[in-house]
Amino acid sequence: MKSWILAAFVFGIIGTTASAYETVMTTGEIKPVGEYTLTPELQFLSDPSGVDVAAHLELPIDEGSAFRAEAGVGTTDMFLGAYFKFIPFPDVEGQPAVGLNSGLNYAADAGLSTFTARFEPIVSKKLSTGFGYLLPYGSLPVGIKHRTSGNDRNDVAFQVAAGMEIMINSWKGLRLMPEFGINLDNSTNYISIAAVLDFDNEGFHLSFE
Helix, strand or coil, X not given: CHHHHHHHHHHHHHCCCCCHHHCXXXXXXXXXXXXXEEEEEEEEEXXXXXXXXXXXXXXXXXXXXXXXXEEEEECCCEEEEEEEEEEEECCXXXXXXXXXXXXXXXXXXXXXXXXXXXXXXXXXXXXXXXXEEEEEEEECCEEEEEEECCCCEEEEEEEEEXXXXXXXXXXXXXXXXXXXXXXXXXXXXXXXXXXEEEEECCEECCEEC
8 A cells, every 4th residue: 555655646746847857866875686766856946946846766787786767847847867877886884885877868848858968976975873874975967968949059067966865764665865956057056855765576665663
């Protein structure tokens, strides 16, 4: 029942009208093969102001890589994205996880189409706490954009993005993920809040002890 409620929630928010295609929403962690994550996200934008909703799906390929897909709607009419996440240096002892999330996305907004090749270097480090763990992460995303309209236009976008995955021991299969982004050039400022949901081939396994 919880799985059906969760699925209804995710598709419900995607079906609303509320640009999250410029968020990172991932860390240097990769789940074991056969385990997946779904991350519904609510994003508050400024300049221009607005609200977006999105969902991010991560499917591990092996212990050092994963496929990521995203979709959303809102202030930006619609966007889709596909990425390859590669973490050659995992989080071990004093070393943070270091890797790269790279891929393509497409956005349709106000009659314009934007195609972006996006590169997101990722650094993250898990910190144990008395209630679970904190997993801060940071990125300096770069996007090469091509806008199609009456006059085609090419831009390079730069951002600073940082966030934190928060795990509470009594919450099984669910973590929180706030994130913010700062526009350096041709991008946007935003604050996002998301829920990271674990599932496998048998469905979601949420519990609160």
